[in-house]
Amino acid sequence: MKKLILFFLPFFSFAQANTEVHLFDIQKQGKDWVVSNGKNISNNKDYDNQPHFYDENTILFSSTRNKQTDIAKYNIRTGKITFINNTPKGGEYSPQRIPNSKNVSAVRLDKDGKQRFYEYDFNTGKDKELIKNLVVAYPVWFDENTLVSSAIVNDSLELNVTDIKTQKNTAIIKNVGRSFHKIPNSDLVSFTKKSDQVWQVWSLNPKTLEKKSITNIMENQDMCWLPDGTLLIPNKNVIFKYHPKKDQGWSLFHRFTNEEINNISRITVNKDGTRLAIVAEESPRHVVQKQLEAYNNRDLKKFLATFSEDVKVYTYLDKLNYQGKEKMKLVYGPMFNSVKDLNCKILNRIIKGNKVIDEERVTINGKSFKTVAIYEVNNGKITTVRFLRQ
Numbered sequence: 001m002k003k004l005i006l007f008f009l010p011f012f013s014f015a016q017a018n019t020e021v022h023l024f025d026i027q028k029q030g031k032d033w034v035v036s037n038g039k040n041i042s043n044n045k046d047y048d049n050q051p052h053f054y055d056e057n058t059i060l061f062s063s064t065r066n067k068q069t070d071i072a073k074y075n076i077r078t079g080k081i082t083f084i085n086n087t088p089k090g091g092e093y094s095p096q097r098i099p100n101s102k103n104v105s106a107v108r109l110d111k112d113g114k115q116r117f118y119e120y121d122f123n124t125g126k127d128k129e130l131i132k133n134l135v136v137a138y139p140v141w142f143d144e145n146t147l148v149s150s151a152i153v154n155d156s157l158e159l160n161v162t163d164i165k166t167q168k169n170t171a172i173i174k175n176v177g178r179s180f181h182k183i184p185n186s187d188l189v190s191f192t193k194k195s196d197q198v199w200q201v202w203s204l205n206p207k208t209l210e211k212k213s214i215t216n217i218m219e220n221q222d223m224c225w226l227p228d229g230t231l232l233i234p235n236k237n238v239i240f241k242y243h244p245k246k247d248q249g250w251s252l253f254h255r256f257t258n259e260e261i262n263n264i265s266r267i268t269v270n271k272d273g274t275r276l277a278i279v280a281e282e283s284p285r286h287v288v289q290k291q292l293e294a295y296n297n298r299d300l301k302k303f304l305a306t307f308s309e310d311v312k313v314y315t316y317l318d319k320l321n322y323q324g325k326e327k328m329k330l331v332y333g334p335m336f337n338s339v340k341d342l343n344c345k346i347l348n349r350i351i352k353g354n355k356v357i358d359e360e361r362v363t364i365n366g367k368s369f370k371t372v373a374i375y376e377v378n379n380g381k382i383t384t385v386r387f388l389r390q
Contacts, residue, residue, distance in 0.1 A: 018380055020044070021051045021061050022261065023076070024276045026269070033241075035254040035276065041074045041081075048072075050094045051277035053270040059277060060084075060095040060104060071095040071106055071120060076275075085125035092118070099144040107136055115152075131162055134169050140180035140189060142206045148189045150176045159191060161206050172209060177221040181268075184227050190214065192221045201231065214244050222265050227273040234264035234278065259283045259351060263379065284377035285349075288356040291375075291382060296343055298336035304329060308381040315387050317374075339364055354378060 021042040027034045042048035046064035054060050054073065063072035063081070069091030071084040085092065090110035098105050102122045109115045117136040118127045131147070137157055139149035145164050150157040159172040177192035177199065188203040199221045201214040217223060218235050225231060230243045232253055241253040256264075266279035287306055294303035304325055311328060313321045322331070335342065341363055347370070348359040356375040361368055372388040 018046055018282045019049050019265070019279050020260070020282060021048050021059070021074075022278050022280055023051075023059065023074075024278075026274060026276045033253055038258065039079075040260065041079075041277075042072070049279050050266055051268055051279065052094075052096045053268065053275070053277070054097045054104070056270065056272070060097070061277075062091070062093045062095060062106075064091075069093065071104060083125075084122060085120050085127065087127075092120075094138060095120075096139065096141060099141050101144060105130065105139065105141070107139065117147075117149075130164060131167065131169075133167060134160060134162060138178040138180055140182065142182070142189055146206050148180060148191070148204065148206055150178065150180070150191070159193075159204070161204075161209065170209065172204065172211065179222050179224075181223070181225055184225050184229055190223075190225070192217070192223065194221075215242065220265070222267055224267045224269055226269055227271070232267055232269070234267050236263055237261050237280075239264065239267070239278075259285065262354065281380045283351075284354050284356050284375070285351050287377050287380060287382060288358070288375045292344060292346065292358075298339075298342055300329065300333055300336050303332065303336075306382055308378070308383045311382060312384045313387075314384065315389070317386050317388070335364075341366060 020040050023039050023041045024035050025037040041059065042061065042063060044063055047069060048061055048063045051059050051061040057076045059074045059076065061072050062069050068088055070086060071092045072081050073084055074081050084104060090108050092106035092108050095104050095106040098119065104120045104122055106118055106120060107115065108118045115135050116129050117131040117139065119130050120127050135152040136149045137152055139147055142148050147162040147164060149160055149162065151160045156174050157176050158174050159176045161170045161172065173193065175194050177194065179192045181190050183190050183203060188205055190201055190203055193200050193202050199217050199219065201217055201223060202211055203214055204211045217233050220233065220235050223231055223233050229245065230241050233240050237256045239253040240250040242250045260283050262281045262283060264278050264280050268277050291303060291306040294306065307325055307328060309325050310323060311325055312323045315321050343363045345361045346358050347361055350357040354377045356377065358373045360371050360373055362371060374386040375382050376384040
């Protein structure tokens, strides 16, 4: 089981960058779509992900609080967040409403490494295990007795159809992804599959097990459907649209200009096609600012947490000074311990895409100097730093 969990963590991203859930109104005007009234509904400094429209007024999503991930429910009318459950020994992911029920399902990963698929009472949070012999990763309900999911099998994500009553699992195909949706106006479910480094959208009939290729998509494997059968695919801060039966190619659905919308991943639309929920990474500005505050507080743990494991630090743009968080720890640890007046003040800051350019005045042991630091942020972590000493 340990081997499986080690494989699964990067896929499911339990300990990844801070992400936020954003909600928008959407409306079609002629051939175009208007996306408006955007709001960060999670507004949490930690992990928030996998939004799901429970009903017309409620959105479920996974949200971290008190160092654990539970099932949050957001009331669209009041703007209030409450939690369905409280699981100190584990965390819940991919919450969804079970068809013809008020209750909710979720993938649960316990701190001991055990991963299971559970049902939760919507009002009390009381849970019970639903599938005992399959390590479910990313699910979607076809009906109240049929689950379609990618499951961890021999270090791979494998498409499975599960009969909840009989506990029978039918394996379909390997190398599938995390995006599963019911296809509107059909008895089909869509899933993503990787082939030769290209993600594809396929359909599956859970009753006959027939599967068909629909289209190739971009490098981002996340997608969803509008009620009219149009596919939505996010890429960075843009959403593209494509109707497999009507369109010749992809076209623009919406481009976000708000710097808080970065690297869109999960995406979903409500039943009526009037609301859109997405998951986006926090602004590179916030990541770099957290790094600065940790630096000035000489908090090594929080400082290192803002960097990727293989961060590269350059001087003079292209001269690699060192690489890796462990080396960074050796560089900054002694300085944080010994330099009591360590301080960095931002004189000017420019944001350009995923890059933050800071003109800084640094004070060390009573001496000050200016420098320019160029931070590149990917997946919510600083991946490169380039210092230009003035």
